[in-house]
Amino acid sequence: MRKRILITGGAGFIGSHLGHELLKHGYGVRALDNLSPQVHGPSGKRPEYLDPEVELMVGDVRDAEAVVRALRGVDVVYHFAAAVGVGQSMYEIEKYTSINNIGTAVLLETLMKRPVERLIVASSMSIYGEGLYAGVDGPVAVPERGIEQLRAHDWEVRDARGEVLLPLPTPESKTPTLSSVYALSKYDQERLCLMAGRAYGIPTVAMRFFNVYGTNQALSNPYTGVLAIFAARLLNGNAPMIFEDGYQQRDFVSVKDIARACRLALEAPAAAGRGGGVINVGSGRPYTIRQIATRMAEAVGKPRIGPEITGKYRVGDIRHCYADITLARDVLGYEPRVMLDDGLRELAEWLE
Ligand code: NAD
Numbered sequence: 001m002r003k004r005i006l007i008t009g010g011a012g013f014i015g016s017h018l019g020h021e022l023l024k025h026g027y028g029v030r031a032l033d034n035l036s037p038q039v040h041g042p043s044g045k046r047p048e049y050l051d052p053e054v055e056l057m058v059g060d061v062r063d064a065e066a067v068v069r070a071l072r073g074v075d076v077v078y079h080f081a082a083a084v085g086v087g088q089s090m091y092e093i094e095k096y097t098s099i100n101n102i103g104t105a106v107l108l109e110t111l112m113k114r115p116v117e118r119l120i121v122a123s124s125m126s127i128y129g130e131g132l133y134a135g136v137d138g139p140v141a142v143p144e145r146g147i148e149q150l151r152a153h154d155w156e157v158r159d160a161r162g163e164v165l166l167p168l169p170t171p172e173s174k175t176p177t178l179s180s181v182y183a184l185s186k187y188d189q190e191r192l193c194l195m196a197g198r199a200y201g202i203p204t205v206a207m208r209f210f211n212v213y214g215t216n217q218a219l220s221n222p223y224t225g226v227l228a229i230f231a232a233r234l235l236n237g238n239a240p241m242i243f244e245d246g247y248q249q250r251d252f253v254s255v256k257d258i259a260r261a262c263r264l265a266l267e268a269p270a271a272a273g274r275g276g277g278v279i280n281v282g283s284g285r286p287y288t289i290r291q292i293a294t295r296m297a298e299a300v301g302k303p304r305i306g307p308e309i310t311g312k313y314r315v316g317d318i319r320h321c322y323a324d325i326t327l328a329r330d331v332l333g334y335e336p337r338v339m340l341d342d343g344l345r346e347l348a349e350w351l352e
Pocket residue numbers: 008009010011012013014015032033034035036039040059060061062079080081082083084099103122123124125186208209210211212213218225
């Protein structure tokens with residue numbers, strides 16, 4: 001009999017791609033999603049991009065009765081429902097703690113009474129803070145850059161002697177540095193799920209996504225990432241505005257690769273065991289924000305619009321972070337397939 005999967009937050013950007021991926025591979029898919037107006041607009045309508053075969057239950061993950069209904073006949077749960085704005089989380093603390101932390105708690109209390117074969121929770125690279133760096137005596141974790149340093153437009157991370165440190169791929173073992181309410185809540189979600197999973201015999205995997213991009217991203221939501229912001233500006237004929245000097249590095253991963261990694265986390269027997277059940281999912285390749293601006297301009301057919309280097313900065317921004325995906329390769333057999341330029345072209349076509 002085909003397995004039935006519940007995706008909380010399944011009408012969102014990543015959840016909708018995962019739903020499609022699972023359906024393609026013969027699973028039955030249900031989504032529990034409250035169609036949050038910030039993501040889906042005020043109409044509360046089922047998003048058009050959602051695969052028609054996804055059974056959508058409109059409800060809140062904090063509503064225990066809705067969760068009980070959504071879990072009926074379900075074999076596996078993906079917990080993706082969350083409020084996702086890093087900046088917004090710093091002033092809407094109650095909302096973020098409620099949706100992300102309490103929502104997870106309600107789901108877990110329901111799962112205790114009705115365990116499933118596997119639980120997979122969306123975690124985030126944001127819990128690392130700065131990525132890992134190469135120190136003189138080996139890899140080092142570094143604190144956030146101070147406000148004085150940023151004011152002085154001294155962007156790079158430095159060691160105690162003032163030497164610039166170079167970034168390394170960040171593995172799952174890097175100690176988290178939680179510098180936003182959002183990051184704290186994502187760490188809480190993954191720890192709660194792993195802890196309850198162990199206590200109640202539910203094999204659990206926490207997937208730490210890096211900077212995810214692709215179609216179905218909510219552009220109406222002001223908290224989407226840099227790629228969507230750059231694309232929207234370019235399509236309106238405006239230059240991408242780059243913070244700092246544009247040499248900061250990130251790991252952009254296609255939502256299609258993320259969806260496949262998530263399916264593999266359900267199918268790979270060892271996924272819930274190795275590495276404490278925590279797995280990075282990125283492309284494993286760093287790009288600078290300047291490169292991203294140039295490539296996005298090419299992808300939307302406006303190669304002559306160069307970026308504007310503003311020298312402005314966002315307090316709380318990290319300098320560099322990209323994924324070490326060795327564990328995902330070993331445990332899931334995951335290999336990123338979407339090349340950045342192809343992914344950007346697809347995003348650009350969808351936006352137009
Ligand atoms: P998204 O906002 O597109 O999707 C989240 C979905 O959850 C939305 O459809 C929303 O309506 C729903 N939702 C919000 N509150 C809810 C509630 N109380 N009850 C039920 N549903 C609710 O975001 P996304 O980018 O698809 O993110 C999915 C998951 O991946 C999140 O847990 C997020 O923290 C994580 N993540 C995303 C990224 C990224 O780059 N997009 C990176 C790391 C981690």
